[in-house]
Amino acid sequence: MAAPVDTPPALSAACGDGPGDSTGRGAGSAAPASPSTGTTPTPESTTADPSAVPDHLRGKDVTEIPTVDRVVALTFDAGADSAGLPSILRTLADRQVPATFFLTGQWVGSNPHGVAVIHADGHRLGNHSMTHPHFPALPDRAIRDEVQGAEQRILAAGADPRPLFRFPFGDRDERTIAAVNDLGYVAVRWTVDTLGWKGTSGGMSAQEVADRAVDALRPGEIVLMHLGANPDDGTTLDADALPDVIERMRAAGYAFVTLDALLSTGDRRRLAAG
Numbered sequence: 001m002a003a004p005v006d007t008p009p010a011l012s013a014a015c016g017d018g019p020g021d022s023t024g025r026g027a028g029s030a031a032p033a034s035p036s037t038g039t040t041p042t043p044e045s046t047t048a049d050p051s052a053v054p055d056h057l058r059g060k061d062v063t064e065i066p067t068v069d070r071v072v073a074l075t076f077d078a079g080a081d082s083a084g085l086p087s088i089l090r091t092l093a094d095r096q097v098p099a100t101f102f103l104t105g106q107w108v109g110s111n112p113h114g115v116a117v118i119h120a121d122g123h124r125l126g127n128h129s130m131t132h133p134h135f136p137a138l139p140d141r142a143i144r145d146e147v148q149g150a151e152q153r154i155l156a157a158g159a160d161p162r163p164l165f166r167f168p169f170g171d172r173d174e175r176t177i178a179a180v181n182d183l184g185y186v187a188v189r190w191t192v193d194t195l196g197w198k199g200t201s202g203g204m205s206a207q208e209v210a211d212r213a214v215d216a217l218r219p220g221e222i223v224l225m226h227l228g229a230n231p232d233d234g235t236t237l238d239a240d241a242l243p244d245v246i247e248r249m250r251a252a253g254y255a256f257v258t259l260d261a262l263l264s265t266g267d268r269r270r271l272a273a274g
Helices: 009-014 085-095 105-110 112-120 140-156 174-182 206-215 237-251 265-272
Strands: 071-078 100-103 124-127 186-188 221-226
Touching: 071 085, 071 237, 085 112, 085 237, 100 105, 105 112, 105 140, 112 124, 124 140, 140 174, 174 186, 206 221, 206 237, 221 237
Parallel strands: 071 100, 071 221, 100 124
Antiparallel strands: none
């Protein structure tokens, strides 16, 4: 992917659906917004590439981009429905803002067209596991199956999630971080969770969502938002708050990047070369 819109020269040169998608509050079970338009091949084993993870990012669940530049990475997790996706993509396109989307394999199976649209709009995709389990409870073989299963579904849908991974529920330990590193993935957490997944039934509003994102503003901030609706009240607060979030961050002098900003130019060239 080309250098994202709004990327400052200095950084360019150097270089998270329902509640519980990665927040630890429940897995979310809303039905997909639209039926699958095709079949997804059974995941096949892929070749691990540990070298895809730069040494300075191994063993970490990254919470911010290491930079002094005024940049923010907006990230959206997809694990349940896709109710907020049309609005989110429209807002990002209208304002020419790039973002990173972490997808589960199950979501991809139900929303192959959504994957294609996200990718066609120039956004970055990441791996969010196949079925959204608690990784510390899994044996090593199951971790491999979860990561590679989602990888194969995303690849089959026409995009490549490597090397970005986000743990379901944000639930991880040293062993699980090492396991995803050994599969060629950088573990990426967040600086702030907007809590939009709580919905109005959980006491949140679009204004409070925007305030949480902006109050945490700092160079390299990673913002966690979600694609889906709250299953109890049907609200999509992250999608509703997004225009205000972007406007206020730009007014504060910030630009927007994808999580490729975590990788140096050399890292990205090595990955592109296979």
